[in-house]
Amino acid sequence: MKLGSNCVSNPCLKCPTDQSCCRELHGLKINEAEYTQLFAGKSEHLTVTRKGKLYELSSLGNGPCPNWDQQCQVYGNRPMDCDLYPYTMGNVFEGDGEVYATYHSRTECPLTAELLGPRENAEAMIRKFLTDTYGEHCKVTVRYDEGAARLYHLARRAAAKAKRVLAGEKA
Ligand code: SF4
Ligand code: SF4
Numbered sequence: 001m002k003l004g005s006n007c008v009s010n011p012c013l014k015c016p017t018d019q020s021c022c023r024e025l026h027g028l029k030i031n032e033a034e035y036t037q038l039f040a041g042k043s044e045h046l047t048v049t050r051k052g053k054l055y056e057l058s059s060l061g062n063g064p065c066p067n068w069d070q071q072c073q074v075y076g077n078r079p080m081d082c083d084l085y086p087y088t089m090g091n092v093f094e095g096d097g098e099v100y101a102t103y104h105s106r107t108e109c110p111l112t113a114e115l116l117g118p119r120e121n122a123e124a125m126i127r128k129f130l131t132d133t134y135g136e137h138c139k140v141t142v143r144y145d146e147g148a149a150r151l152y153h154l155a156r157r158a159a160a161k162a163k164r165v166l167a168g169e170k171a
Pocket of ligand 2: 022065066079082
């Protein structure tokens with residue numbers, strides 16, 4: 001077995017699913033810096049979708065993450081979305097100098113009880129990731145997904161649109 005790229009202890013080595021979340025990558029959200037550092041030159045193993053400043057990665061043909069070889073080879077430097085697991089980011093909406101993101105813990109990790117930390121820590125990680133991605137000027141809102149995230153976004157968009165229409169009428 002190859003060793004990972006550093007000596008950080010990896011609790012996933014005892015994963016009962018043999019690290020299924022790394023062997024089948026689905027919708028990993030990363031930013032440009034993470035892509036350049038960890039995935040550039042490996043795109044033949046991936047489908048890569050750009051959504052604004054985010055990249056969404058899935059492995060091709062149900063293959064493993066290109067950074068996986070019996071274990072994560074970049075574990076100490078893995079993307080925030082991997083570090084966050086078994087929490088995971090859901091919807092990310094961007095517009096008008098704001099970014100709004102949801103996260104949840106409805107994942108299939110069998111070690112959830114052991115690995116799931118406090119929500120405050122997860123939110124701090126996501127907040128830093130989004131600030132790094134979108135810039136200090138961007139207002140960041142992070143919410144645990146109770147199912148109302150999309151409604152919240154649509155209501156904000158409707159309010160912003162109504163404000164623009166009103167401003168246009170007054171001009
Ligand atoms: S995060 Fe969970 S599912 Fe993924 S490798 Fe670790 S223990 Fe397994
Ligand atoms: S970067 Fe590492 S932790 Fe993240 S999916 Fe790939 S192998 Fe797993």
